[in-house]
């Protein structure tokens with residue numbers, strides 16, 4: 001699959017099989033991720049790969065965070081939250097380093113990390129895996145960040161859910177660039 005095909009056929013895959021994914025495939029995708037451009041070569045991305053029981057622990061932290069914010073929610077809401085990380089066999093949380101020097105701009109670190117996520121999404125797609133980038137309240141929760149080893153003021157830009165697609169997705173109409181592009185000569 002060439003790069004254009006990968007870009008034009010990638011879609012978020014919400015439903016994946018529980019089958020485990022070989023570590024080599026995840027390593028290859030991470031290696032692709034870190035080829036992203038990044039200003040001052042700071043490599044601001046941080047990946048936490050969760051498999052097996054680590055996903056259950058994350059689910060417990062997410063459920064506790066939800067309960068703290070919304071103690072009035074019914075118990076089923078916390079059960080549902082707890083089970084979310086089990087939606088895929090592999091979950092990669094992506095954090096962003098805070099600038100370590102005055103010249104480094106935080107938003108540029110976020111941009112670079114987002115570019116790394118796109119590389120990751122394309123790489124897993126090219127490997128026949130499916131992935132979905134998710135955020136939601138857990139991505140902004142200090143306890144969730146702490147569990148993953150991030151500081152409370154560090155950006156956690158996503159949870160990338162990865163696994164073998166449950167079924168083949170229909171090709172869909174692709175977005176166009178025309179209405180978002182101005183040419184200046």
Ligand SMILES: Cc1cc2nc3c(=O)[nH]c(=O)nc-3n(C[C@H](O)[C@H](O)[C@H](O)COP(=O)(O)O)c2cc1C
Pocket residue numbers: 010011012013132133134135136157158
């Ligand atoms: C920063 C970011 C956060 C996202 N968070 C969520 C999310 O919390 N839940 C979700 O269902 N999709 C989330 N998505 C996925 C988008 O909804 C999805 O990419 C979009 O619908 C386009 O679909 P596609 O990926 O199939 O092209 C997120 C995407 C990005 C870039």
